[in-house]
Amino acid sequence: MKHISEQSSxxxxxxxxxxxxxxxxVTTNQLENFIQKNINPKEGERNDIFVVAHSMGGxxxxxxxxxxxxxxxxxxxxxxxxxxxxxxxxxxxxxxxLFNKKILTPEVSFLFRSSFYxxxxxxxIPKNDDEDIKDSNSDVTTTYGRINGTSSYVFVNDEDFNxxxxxxxxxxxxxxxxxxxxxxxxxxxxxxxKDIPFKYSPEEHYEYLQRLLPIVNNFLNSLQxxxxxxxxxPPMATLYGDTIPTxxxxxxxxxxxxxLGEWDNFYYGRGDGVVTExxxxxxxxxxxxxxKFSSSEGHVSLLTDIKGIARCFDYLxxxxxx
Numbered sequence: 001m002k003h004i005s006e007q008s009s010x011x012x013x014x015x016x017x018x019x020x021x022x023x024x025x026v027t028t029n030q031l032e033n034f035i036q037k038n039i040n041p042k043e044g045e046r047n048d049i050f051v052v053a054h055s056m057g058g059x060x061x062x063x064x065x066x067x068x069x070x071x072x073x074x075x076x077x078x079x080x081x082x083x084x085x086x087x088x089x090x091x092x093x094x095x096x097x098l099f100n101k102k103i104l105t106p107e108v109s110f111l112f113r114s115s116f117y118x119x120x121x122x123x124x125i126p127k128n129d130d131e132d133i134k135d136s137n138s139d140v141t142t143t144y145g146r147i148n149g150t151s152s153y154v155f156v157n158d159e160d161f162n163x164x165x166x167x168x169x170x171x172x173x174x175x176x177x178x179x180x181x182x183x184x185x186x187x188x189x190x191x192x193x194k195d196i197p198f199k200y201s202p203e204e205h206y207e208y209l210q211r212l213l214p215i216v217n218n219f220l221n222s223l224q225x226x227x228x229x230x231x232x233x234p235p236m237a238t239l240y241g242d243t244i245p246t247x248x249x250x251x252x253x254x255x256x257x258x259x260l261g262e263w264d265n266f267y268y269g270r271g272d273g274v275v276t277e278x279x280x281x282x283x284x285x286x287x288x289x290x291x292k293f294s295s296s297e298g299h300v301s302l303l304t305d306i307k308g309i310a311r312c313f314d315y316l317x318x319x320x321x322x
């Protein structure tokens with residue numbers, strides 16, 4: 001970045017570091033304060049701020065952009081997800097670091113507020129007779145899925161892919177009903193995690209979800225495209241991976257079997273190993289006019305694709321020439 005800044009006296013490059021464990025509303029406010037302190041954008045007119053945002057940074061930047069669209073002249077989203085269903089795995093089973101399962105336990109992942117921003121929302125969209133599917137929760141044929149995007153089911157039937165299990169992950173009761181985390185289930189703690197201590201009780205974790213999930217849900221809803229701001233949004237470009245099989249969800253025998261936690265019969269889509277090309281931000285939030293550029297890099301190394309990022313900037317600048 002120092003080298004880039006030295007190329008032109010008119011160019012200043014800033015890096016915004018943040019704690020990725022926090023609630024994204026907090027981090028967005030930190031980014032807003034960072035920009036006001038270091039750049040002091042002019043209100044009511046377009047500013048010359050370009051942002052390159054990677055992964056979760058895209059959600060933070062996009063949130064601030066929806067609030068202050070004139071601050072930005074262009075945004076490059078690098079491997080930025082609208083949702084990552086595979087986040088349910090660490091919340092249920094924990095994660096291993098060098099084969100050590102006692103560092104990133106299910107409770108540690110559960111207490112990272114940011115974990116919940118990647119869960120799919122249950123959204124009922126207008127009925128389309130050509131896209132009807134059977135909702136296994138009722139006898140009614142209806143259509144679910146992300147508005148302005150592909151469906152966001154995590155669990156599907158292992159014999160009939162058209163049977164999809166639509167769970168509202170922003171309802172705390174479902175976390176208990178489907179045993180989505182041992183943090184809320186004493187039986188899971190006793191049977192599967194008896195060697196791992198938990199700091200908080202299931203009741204305390206339930207209260208935590210009651211507070212957190214509405215905040216997360218409101219944050220995600222605020223990322224949606226607003227037609228009233230059509231002329232205010234800056235040009236946007238996306239650099240994404242599409243060569244690595246990426247988990248989209250898993251197949252299970254039935255809705256009732258989800259609580260067993262046997263979530264290893266995955267189904268995949270094209271992506272960068274973390275984010276599938278179908279669930280990108282901001283496109284998945286209703287933003288249609290976007291420059292999209294694919295890369296062979298994986299999720300973590302996408303920022304090393306300098307040529308890909310250059311193509312994104314070329315697109316942004318050409319948009320201003322129109």
